Amino acid sequence: MAKKLNRDRNTEEAVKVILDNVAETGDEALQTYTEKFDGESVSNFRLEAERIEAAYAAADPKLVESLNVMATRLNAWHEQELPSDIELVEANVTRRQRFVPVDSVGIYVPGGAASYPSTVLMNAIPARVAGVKRIVMVTPITGLTKEVLTAAKIAGVDEIYTVGGAQAIAALTFGTETIQPVDLIVGPGNRFVAEAKRQVYGIVGIDSVAGPSEVVIIADDSAHPDRIAADLLAQAEHDADAVCIAFVPTREMKEAVDAELERRLSQLPREEIARAAMKNGGVIVLPLSEAVNQANRLAPEHLELAVRDPLELAKSIRHAGMIFLGHETPETLGDYVAGTNHVLPTSGTARFASGLSARTFLRSQTMLEANAAGLAELAEAAKTVARVEGLEAHAQAIEVRESL
Incomplete structure (x- = not known):
C-alpha cells in the first residue's frame, strides 16, 4: 500500500551486476548464475516439447479440468476488454487510431517451494487474446513442476526456458545465444526480479514492479467474523511481507475476528508466514465512513466490501486494484476461476495504475490524413x-x- 520509496541499494547493485554480465556474456552468465543460485548445471535452457507433453499427460485430471475452466473464463473476459479502432472525419481531415499488439512477450513464473500454474494462465491468456505472436515463459529450474507445464500447454505456450531470477529478466531484455529478446516482460517475482524489471524498463516494457500482496476488508455489522478471518489469512499465507487489514464496526466484532484468526492460524500449513504477515496489519475498529477514507488512502490491491449494500458503498471507492462485492465473494475467487485477472497494482499504485488486461499488450497507433x-x-x-x-x-x- 502507499509507502515511501525505500529501495534496497544492495539489491539494486547486485541486480545491476547480473544484468551487465548477461548482456556481455549471454548463455555463459546464465549457466554461472543457475549453478550459483539454483544448484543446477544446465547446458540447454530451452525446454523440450516432449517434457511439456509428458507433464500434461501426467497431470491430475481434476487439475486439468480446473485450469481449463479458468482458461475459458479468462478468455471470455479478456476478449471483452479489446478496444475498438477509432475514425473521426472533421473539416476534411481524417483522424484514425488503431490498436496493435506487441510482437513478443516474456512471462516470468516464480519457482521456489510453491507452484504457480495460475500465474501462467493469468499472464499468457490476455497476451494471446491481444494477438501477441510470440509468448515466452521463463521459470527457475526449481519451479519446473508438471502443474506449471500443464498450464503452459493449456495456454499454448511452448517456448519455455529454465532460467530464473534477475538473470532471466536480463536474458529477455538483451537476448543471449539461446534466448531471443522480447518487447514486454510481465509476471511476479522476488525482490531481485522486481528490481531487474525496474532497471530494464525503457529498454523493454514491463507490467509493473510488484510489491507484496495486500487485502483490505471493510465490514459492517452484517459481516461474518469467520469469513473475515479466512479472507485475511488467504492473503497472509502468500508472504511474510503481505499486508492484511480489516476495518470492523465494533469492539465485539474485532474480538470475534481475532479469536477466529488465532484458531485458523494454528491449523495452517504456512502458519509462520501468515502469522508474520498479520503483524503488518490486523483488525481495526472504525466507523464505515472512516474505513472508506482509509481504504482510499491505502489504495489496496484487493478490497473486500463485506457489507449489506456493497454496490452502493463501491461508489465511494476511488482507489483499489479490484473490489470484491458482498459476503459471498472471497478474494480467492478472483485469484483463480472467476475469470477476472489477478495481476493487480500493489503498494498504493492503484491510485494511478490498473491491473493486467488484454490492453496491457496493445499499443495505440494514431494516423492523420488531410x-x-x-x-x-x-x-x-x-x-x-x-x-x-x-x-x-x-x-x-x-x-x-x-x-x-
Whole structure:
C-alpha cells in the first residue's frame, strides 16, 4: 500500500551486476548464475516439447479440468476488454487510431517451494487474446513442476526456458545465444526480479514492479467474523511481507475476528508466514465512513466490501486494484476461476495504475490524413502557433503546400 520509496541499494547493485554480465556474456552468465543460485548445471535452457507433453499427460485430471475452466473464463473476459479502432472525419481531415499488439512477450513464473500454474494462465491468456505472436515463459529450474507445464500447454505456450531470477529478466531484455529478446516482460517475482524489471524498463516494457500482496476488508455489522478471518489469512499465507487489514464496526466484532484468526492460524500449513504477515496489519475498529477514507488512502490491491449494500458503498471507492462485492465473494475467487485477472497494482499504485488486461499488450497507433481543403482550413492556425513558438520551419512546411 502507499509507502515511501525505500529501495534496497544492495539489491539494486547486485541486480545491476547480473544484468551487465548477461548482456556481455549471454548463455555463459546464465549457466554461472543457475549453478550459483539454483544448484543446477544446465547446458540447454530451452525446454523440450516432449517434457511439456509428458507433464500434461501426467497431470491430475481434476487439475486439468480446473485450469481449463479458468482458461475459458479468462478468455471470455479478456476478449471483452479489446478496444475498438477509432475514425473521426472533421473539416476534411481524417483522424484514425488503431490498436496493435506487441510482437513478443516474456512471462516470468516464480519457482521456489510453491507452484504457480495460475500465474501462467493469468499472464499468457490476455497476451494471446491481444494477438501477441510470440509468448515466452521463463521459470527457475526449481519451479519446473508438471502443474506449471500443464498450464503452459493449456495456454499454448511452448517456448519455455529454465532460467530464473534477475538473470532471466536480463536474458529477455538483451537476448543471449539461446534466448531471443522480447518487447514486454510481465509476471511476479522476488525482490531481485522486481528490481531487474525496474532497471530494464525503457529498454523493454514491463507490467509493473510488484510489491507484496495486500487485502483490505471493510465490514459492517452484517459481516461474518469467520469469513473475515479466512479472507485475511488467504492473503497472509502468500508472504511474510503481505499486508492484511480489516476495518470492523465494533469492539465485539474485532474480538470475534481475532479469536477466529488465532484458531485458523494454528491449523495452517504456512502458519509462520501468515502469522508474520498479520503483524503488518490486523483488525481495526472504525466507523464505515472512516474505513472508506482509509481504504482510499491505502489504495489496496484487493478490497473486500463485506457489507449489506456493497454496490452502493463501491461508489465511494476511488482507489483499489479490484473490489470484491458482498459476503459471498472471497478474494480467492478472483485469484483463480472467476475469470477476472489477478495481476493487480500493489503498494498504493492503484491510485494511478490498473491491473493486467488484454490492453496491457496493445499499443495505440494514431494516423492523420488531410486533403487540400483540410490543409487550407487549418493552415492559418497551425502557422500562427508555430511562429509564436519560434519554429519557422514548421510554418514553412504548411506554406510550401499552400503555394502549390
